[in-house]
Amino acid sequence: MNERQVKHITPKSEDFSRWYQEIIQKAELADYAPMKGMMVIRPYGFAVWENIQHHLDRRIKATGHVNAYFPLFIPESFLQKEAEHVEGFSPEVAWVTAGGKEDLEERLAVRPTSEAIIGPMYAKWIRSWRDLPLLINQWANIVRWEKVTRPFLRTTEFLWQEGHTCHETAEEAEEETLRVLAMYREFVETELAIPVLSGRKTLREKFAGAQMTYALEALMSDGKALQMGTSHNLGQHFSKAFDIKFEDRRQKLQYVWQTSWGMTTRLVGALVMVHGDDAGLRFPPRVAPVQAVIVPISVGDWKTSVLPAARAAADALRAAGIRVLCDAREEATPGWKFAEHEMRGVPLRVEIGPRDVQAGQAVIVRRDTRAKEKAAFEALPVRVASLLDEVQKRLYAEADSFLAANIREARSFEEFREILEKDRGFIRGGWCGEGACEDTIKNATMATIRVIPLDETEPVSGGLCLACGREAKGRPYFARAY
RNA sequence: CGGGGAGUGGCGCAGCCUGGUCAGCGCGCUUGCCUUGGGAGCAAGAGGUCGACGGUUCAAAUCCGUCCUCCCCGACCA
Numbered sequence: 051m052n053e054r055q056v057k058h059i060t061p062k063s064e065d066f067s068r069w070y071q072e073i074i075q076k077a078e079l080a081d082y083a084p085m086k087g088m089m090v091i092r093p094y095g096f097a098v099w100e101n102i103q104h105h106l107d108r109r110i111k112a113t114g115h116v117n118a119y120f121p122l123f124i125p126e127s128f129l130q131k132e133a134e135h136v137e138g139f140s141p142e143v144a145w146v147t148a149g150g151k152e153d154l155e156e157r158l159a160v161r162p163t164s165e166a167i168i169g170p171m172y173a174k175w176i177r178s179w180r181d182l183p184l185l186i187n188q189w190a191n192i193v194r195w196e197k198v199t200r201p202f203l204r205t206t207e208f209l210w211q212e213g214h215t216c217h218e219t220a221e222e223a224e225e226e227t228l229r230v231l232a233m234y235r236e237f238v239e240t241e242l243a244i245p246v247l248s249g250r251k252t253l254r255e256k257f258a259g260a261q262m263t264y265a266l267e268a269l270m271s272d273g274k275a276l277q278m279g280t281s282h283n284l285g286q287h288f289s290k291a292f293d294i295k296f297e298d299r300r301q302k303l304q305y306v307w308q309t310s311w312g313m314t315t316r317l318v319g320a321l322v323m324v325h326g327d328d329a330g331l332r333f334p335p336r337v338a339p340v341q342a343v344i345v346p347i348s349v350g351d352w353k354t355s356v357l358p359a360a361r362a363a364a365d366a367l368r369a370a371g372i373r374v375l376c377d378a379r380e381e382a383t384p385g386w387k388f389a390e391h392e393m394r395g396v397p398l399r400v401e402i403g404p405r406d407v408q409a410g411q412a413v414i415v416r417r418d419t420r421a422k423e424k425a426a427f428e429a430l431p432v433r434v435a436s437l438l439d440e441v442q443k444r445l446y447a448e449a450d451s452f453l454a455a456n457i458r459e460a461r462s463f464e465e466f467r468e469i470l471e472k473d474r475g476f477i478r479g480g481w482c483g484e485g486a487c488e489d490t491i492k493n494a495t496m497a498t499i500r501v502i503p504l505d506e507t508e509p510v511s512g513g514l515c516l517a518c519g520r521e522a523k524g525r526p527y528f529a530r531a532y
Numbered sequence: 533c534g535g536g537g538a539g540u541g542g543c544g545c546a547g548c549c550u551g552g553u554c555a556g557c558g559c560g561c562u563u564g565c566c567u568u569g570g571g572a573g574c575a576a577g578a579g580g581u582c583g584a585c586g587g588u589u590c591a592a593a594u595c596c597g598u599c600c601u602c603c604c605c606g607a608c609c610a
Contacts, residue, residue: 067604067605068604071603071604082602082603084601084602085601086601086602138609139609141608141609142608142609163610192610194609194610196608196609196610197533197607197608197609198605198606198607198608198609203610204609204610208610210610265610276610277610278610279610280610312610313610314610315610316610317610345569347568347569348567348568348569349567349568349569350568352568382571383567383568383570383571383572384568384569384570384571385568385569385570385571385572386570386571386572387570387571388569388570388571389570389571390571401569403569404569405569406569413569496606532610
């Protein structure tokens with residue numbers, strides 16, 4: 051019993067923050083690098099990111115976008131062209147000032163986002179309305195000099211995908227912004243099994259340089275919100291700054307209408323915080339690095355009596371397109387393996403022992419419910435595939451009911467504070483639309499407006515602003531956020 | 533950037549107050565035997581200039597000073 055404690059992680063309910071850090075290291079998703087705020091994404095964690103990339107890239111391409119790659123460095127003069135953009139990012143830009151032993155004539159920013167290096171290129175490439183829409187995405191690394199960092203959630207360098215598009219009209223740009231938002235939502239819900247709220251950001255929360263920012267927000271199991279992705283309508287802010295013009299269908303010179311949008315390695319952190327439990331991770335099958343682990347029960351002459359059957363089962367599952375691992379390590383006992391793979395979030399475990407071989411069957415155990423069942427060897431691929439679907443659905447359903455149970459209404463500021471104190475989660479309440487009131491609430495409670503639902507563009511009558519008591523113009527979702 | 537905590541074999545820690553067999557424990561690791569249906573057991577091993585630099589002293593993991601790094605909690609952000 052005492053020895054067990056050694057490998058054990060802090061229970062989630064006892065100290066969520068500590069649980070998060072420990073599980074990330076023990077499950078080998080990531081490790082701290084020797085530089086502040088930087089981490090190494092280890093193979094197991096990177097496999098999750100690769101699965102995310104795969105599923106997202108598919109959708110990005112299916113909506114007509116193509117991938118390209120732009121430089122890591124941005125000349126300072128470029129970065130400064132869009133005033134609000136520079137202003138917003140200047141505190142967190144890393145600079146390159148020398149090459150070898152020679153100082154540079156102009157400093158180079160390590161991209162905190164790529165608008166400022168993509169803009170000038172688009173200006174070169176776009177001449178006519180026939181060049182539009184231009185729909186490019188890039189997978190890249192980004193550097194933002196953050197003061198407070200946490201593995202996956204906020205690191206100095208992170209990986210992401212950033213889409214940058216140009217359109218003929220304001221309407222098309224807005225459509226693109228919303229199309230991507232919907233695509234993101236479908237992706238997060240389907241692949242990551244995470245339900246989200248989507249909507250507009252307030253002016254204070256929008257991307258520096260954007261005209262309008264839309265976002266997805268998810269609820270972590272400690273009751274704090276996490277932004278899962280953003281889609282920005284840039285209007286003509288950047289096209290004017292970078293002189294991206296085209297001749298339209300009536301032979302008139304116009305600035306293009308742009309969008310940009312991104313999702314990051316933060317999503318890996320979201321998977322951990324939404325689905326994890328006291329025993330460790332619980333990965334949704336569609337992004338799990340290993341979907342099913344086969345544990346041969348090592349007794350007696352298991353290497354000759356059990357192992358071949360385990361290997362054959364692994365081959366059969368692999369042939370059925372399932373990501374499977376046959377854990378034939380001799381140095382670990384079956385019990386050890388059970389606990390380890392549970393901690394690492396493998397959705398299904400398939401146990402095969404001497405008795406099973408005799409009976410021509412295997413024991414399948416679900417990570418999410420720990421339910422056990424038996425399946426004949428021949429039926430294994432079909433049964434495992436269908437159980438993976440069930441686990442995926444159940445994880446979503448569980449997260450969805452948690453989200454639903456943690457969206458509350460506040461009719462007064464007092465009520466708002468009580469909910470925050472007692473339950474956290476999302477709180478819907480009246481807002482007059484003024485930034486000052488947004489600040490008042492934030493300063494008093496640390497909660498911010500996460501999103502303003504899209505179905506709510508018209509003023510809502512009857513409600514009052516939580517901060518000033520005047521008539522509310524909308525009822526956004528508030529929350530404390532990461 | 534403010535407040536707090538911590539740097540001792542791979543990991544987790546004890547030792548520090550009261551300098552001197554204090555280089556120690558557990559886990560892990562290596563080798564062998566034996567085991568294996570929920571984190572096995574025994575035996576023998578390998579492994580550390582005690583975060584860095586400077587100072588006090590006959591003597592520093594221990595006392596003093598400076599610096600570095602990491603973590604947590606806050607203000608800013610994917």
